[in-house]
Amino acid sequence: MNALQELIKSKAAELKEEMIAIRHHLHAHPELSYQEFETSAFIQSQLKAIGIPFEVKATTGVIGIIEGKNPSARCIALRADIDALPIQEENNASYCSTKKGVMHACGHDVHTTCLLGAAKILFSIKDQIEGTIKLIFQPGEEKNPGGASLLIKEGVLENPTPQAIFGLHVHPNLETGLLSFRSGQVMASADEIYITIKSKGGHAAAPHLTADTILIASHLVVSLQQIISRHNNPFSPSVLSITSFQGGFTTNVIPSEVKLMGTFRAMNEEWRYKAHDLIRKQATALVESMGASLDLHIDVGYPSVFNEETLTTKARALAETYMGKDHVQTTEMRMGAEDFGYYTQHIPGCFFRLGTGNLERGISAGVHTPKFDIDENAIEIGMGMMAWLGACS
Numbered sequence: 001m002n003a004l005q006e007l008i009k010s011k012a013a014e015l016k017e018e019m020i021a022i023r024h025h026l027h028a029h030p031e032l033s034y035q036e037f038e039t040s041a042f043i044q045s046q047l048k049a050i051g052i053p054f055e056v057k058a059t060t061g062v063i064g065i066i067e068g069k070n071p072s073a074r075c076i077a078l079r080a081d082i083d084a085l086p087i088q089e090e091n092n093a094s095y096c097s098t099k100k101g102v103m104h105a106c107g108h109d110v111h112t113t114c115l116l117g118a119a120k121i122l123f124s125i126k127d128q129i130e131g132t133i134k135l136i137f138q139p140g141e142e143k144n145p146g147g148a149s150l151l152i153k154e155g156v157l158e159n160p161t162p163q164a165i166f167g168l169h170v171h172p173n174l175e176t177g178l179l180s181f182r183s184g185q186v187m188a189s190a191d192e193i194y195i196t197i198k199s200k201g202g203h204a205a206a207p208h209l210t211a212d213t214i215l216i217a218s219h220l221v222v223s224l225q226q227i228i229s230r231h232n233n234p235f236s237p238s239v240l241s242i243t244s245f246q247g248g249f250t251t252n253v254i255p256s257e258v259k260l261m262g263t264f265r266a267m268n269e270e271w272r273y274k275a276h277d278l279i280r281k282q283a284t285a286l287v288e289s290m291g292a293s294l295d296l297h298i299d300v301g302y303p304s305v306f307n308e309e310t311l312t313t314k315a316r317a318l319a320e321t322y323m324g325k326d327h328v329q330t331t332e333m334r335m336g337a338e339d340f341g342y343y344t345q346h347i348p349g350c351f352f353r354l355g356t357g358n359l360e361r362g363i364s365a366g367v368h369t370p371k372f373d374i375d376e377n378a379i380e381i382g383m384g385m386m387a388w389l390g391a392c393s
Contacts, residue, residue: 004128004138004391005322012384019383020376021115022046024095026109030084030102034062039082046116050123052135058150064135066122074131076390077162077347079148079340080115081108081141089368105372107170110356110379112137114168116135117383122390127297129391134162144192144301146339157346164311165349166389167340168382171331172366174355176375179323179385181262181316181352182331187305188237188265189272190297190337195220195283199292201256207264210254211291214247217258221245223286224262227278232271239265239335240275265335267304276300303341308348314387315350322388323381350389354382 019247031039040060047064054064060082066262081212089096089103097103102110104110122133136156144219197217202210214270221242232238240262247258264279276298307318318329331353340351356374357364 004125005388007125008121008384008387008391011124012117012380012387015117015120015331015383016380019113019379021378022116023109023113023376026112027104028095028098030099030104032086032093033083033140033147034079036058036082036139040139043082043112043116047119050120052119052123057154058139058147059138059154061147061151061156062137064119066119066126066133068126068129068131070360071129071132072160075134075135075160075162076119076131076393077134078115078386078390079136079138079167080111080163081138081147081342082112083108083140083142083144083147086195086369087368087370091373093180093373095375102309103370105369106142106367107356107372107374108141110170110374110382111168113379114354114386117379118386119198121383121387123176125391127223132160133390134160141339144299146302146342148339148342152342152346154186157343162347164393165343165347166315166386167260167349167351168354168386169338169351169358170367170374170378171353172357172364172374174329174353175357175359176378177192177381178329178353178355179319179352179381180329180331181312181319181350182230182313182333182353183309185304186307186333186351187338187341188267188335189269189304189341191272191276192301193260193262193264193279194297194299195260196261197258197287197292198293198294202254204252204254207254208377212254213256213258213292213373214254214286216290216292217245217247217260219290220283220286221260223282224279227275231278232275236268236271237333237335238267238271238320242269265337269304272386302337302339303345305338305341305351306344306346307350311393312350313349314393315352318389318392319385322385325366337391354378354385
């Protein structure tokens, strides 16, 4: 273990209880996307107490700067998201959400805590590291258009421009004490589909006098599945799921309107936009051929997340040095989405997983569920690893 690694590990251990208390505060006071005013103010107060200069972007985003030796020599960005989800918490912990229907069910309180801990560590050793560390506390990861896109528009990747960006995410299916990395494509793009099928409606006993919107919508749900099965390269993962079917209100009326909603996911950006065109053409042709009309909107969401190979290989090697090779695994590819993908469209990025599960203690609930929680021993690892990557990448 070299001296810098030993120093970062010791500082992470010293800060563990303090940072767990910060996580409890954040978890108890969650705020929805783009409404993170209290959270932003708390982060600002923490950075101010440390002595780290910062600026506010995209209303609630906080961008801190730590300058080491030769500030212009390099710039590494470390990112955490700060928003919560519209979920009612069902845990019984002392730090449960105090806000009805709002919960940190995706671990963003943990991400923010780890980055604050890393900030404390890096600021305390700034004379021993080269270049500049940019701390990005990002709003609105859970909701389009994604806080990352807003921060980028406001210049978060400029003055100075980072050579690389790192982000971590809790992983309840990975035991605490483990990290996981994956090079290349790691998460999917995510687009939202909204379809309204319209006709004049009519009596259920006289379907020949109108276009049956329920039947048409049913055909469309089935038909849309063929876009992936017949047009997509089977070696390129993609998902199209219709998740909402709304129409009708009684037994004897064919409704004048049926609404469908769903999501489209892809790992390949070229296929992604080709599929959008196919969805529009197929939906229009089918609905109109059956006598109805439609409105169709595809809300283009987050791009896929691509972990730059050279950067991720180096990051994994650093993780193996910091944690030990047996504590570093390979992340599975997943069809979930993350607006971290916006950053990786501009600069090399590495998005990795922090193990937060503990089966022996019954801590295994998935993200976006009312029972989600973590083994808080992971916080020491998360802040130490972020500091280590910031110092050595």
